[in-house]
Amino acid sequence: MKLWRKTALLSLATLLIVVMAACGNKNNDSSDKVTVKFSEVIRSIFYAPHYAAMSQGFFEDEGITLDLNTAQGSDKGAAALLAGTADISLVGPEAAIYIHNQKGDKTLKIFYQLTMKDGSFLLSRDPIESFKWSDLEGKTVIGWRPGSSPQMVLNSTLLKEGVKDVNVVTNIASPAMAGAFTSGQGDFIQLFEPVASTLVNAGKAYYAVSMGESFGAYPETSYVATSDFIKKHPDVIQRFSNAVAKGAAWLQTASNDDIAAALAPFFEGTSKELIIQSIERYKKQGTWTTDPVMTQDQFDTLQAVLVENGVLKAEDKVKMTDVADMKYAKKIDTE
Structure with missing residues (x-):
């Protein structure tokens, strides 16, 4: 009888240790x-x-x-x-x-x-004192591939602002976009950080507007x-x-x-x-x-x-x- 009780107590103690270990690790x-x-x-x-x-x-x-x-x-x-x-x-x-x-x-x-x-920023080739969406009319923007979020956010913003006659280039691979702009292509470019600030700090582009702030949630x-x-x-x-x-x-x-x-x-x-x-x-x-x-x-x-x-x-x-x-x-x- 005493042996049975001792074995039972040991088993219970082992079980308690396992349970406590499990509780101590919630995941x-x-x-x-x-x-x-x-x-x-x-x-x-x-x-x-x-x-x-x-x-x-x-x-x-x-x-x-x-x-x-x-x-x-x-x-x-x-x-x-x-x-x-x-x-x-x-x-x-x-x-x-x-x-x-x-x-x-x-x-x-x-x-x-x-x-x-949206995490992109619109940059201009030349400084603009106070950017207006109408500044894009007749201009070329280096943008993102068709159907991508930044491309659609830009397009929806242009529609909302009633801006027409904008040439948005969407066939340049994302790693090559900044290089295309600095080599002379486009009047504006849509970039994410830190590439956007890199161009601005180098004097190769100027901050125009945040697409995220412009479009909203x-x-x-x-x-x-x-x-x-x-x-x-x-x-x-x-x-x-x-x-x-x-x-x-x-x-x-x-x-x-x-x-x-x-x-x-x-x-x-x-x-x-x-x-x-x-x-x-x-x-x-x-x-x-x-x-x-x-x-x-x-x-x-x-x-x-x-x-x-x-x-x-x-x-x-x-x-x-x-x-x-x-x-x-x-x-x-x-x-």
């Missing part, structure tokens, strides 16, 4: 190390929360190692997901709608909304994965979301010096002062939020822009639940 799966093949649309300070999460070790804290690749376009980032060469991509959320309407074997799901405004960039990947790896999606959210929260309180140091490895050759300038511009226009849940209003704005730009028929609009799964963003744990 038990984070102990399972995983490599995530990650594709970003372009390299830009517009995505600072992601780089902050990498530099501050937030992905490592969640047990994730990132295999980082730059796609140079949302279309390429979406294609990488479908081909299986990427697990998660940072792309324009419209990519999920396009893929859904193709009714193929694979579909994409948006699970985290990173940016809340717009869900420009989201984290997306295939429905299959999310179903098979919900813990990875949650841990990934937690890490990015930690990066976004860190940006809200970190000093400019700390932010510049965190982002510097991702922007070699870019000065500390230029990184800080870029960050301050994005903060000023409310680019990032600590709430990464895409709302129905944001999704409606997205589809309205797609219809206005002729890349989506009104009758082909989709339900938000068809292409987005926000439960992971709603359950973020940044502790």
Whole structure:
């Protein structure tokens, strides 16, 4: 009898140790190390929360190692997901709608909304004392590829402002845009940071207007994965979301010096002062939020822009639940 009681007590003690260990680790799966093949649309300070999460070790804290690749376009980032060469991509959320309407074997799901405004800035070749949208009439603008978020935001703004006779060049690859402008092409150019400030600080372009401030709220960039990947790896999606959210929260309180140091490895050759300038511009226009849940209003704005730009028929609009799964963003744990 005494032997039985001793054995029972030992078993109970062992069980308590296991339970306490589990309780001490709220995200038990984070102990399972995983490599995530990650594709970003372009390299830009517009995505600072992601780089902050990498530099501050937030992905490592969640047990994730990132295999980082730059796609140079949302279309390429979406294609990488479908081909299986990427697990998660940072792309324009419209990519999920396009893929859904193709009714193929694979579909994409948006699970985290990173940016809340367009991140591009319109620069002019010559200084303009007080920019007006009518200044673009009869001019050439070096812009982004057709169907991309920055291209559609610019076009919708031109329509809203009633500006006509603008030649928007959309066939120059994004890495070559700045070089084309500095070599003499175009009267205006639409660029993201830090490339925009690089040209301005070099005296090769002049700041005209922020597209984000001009257009207003717009869900420009989201984290997306295939429905299959999310179903098979919900813990990875949650841990990934937690890490990015930690990066976004860190940006809200970190000093400019700390932010510049965190982002510097991702922007070699870019000065500390230029990184800080870029960050301050994005903060000023409310680019990032600590709430990464895409709302129905944001999704409606997205589809309205797609219809206005002729890349989506009104009758082909989709339900938000068809292409987005926000439960992971709603359950973020940044502790």
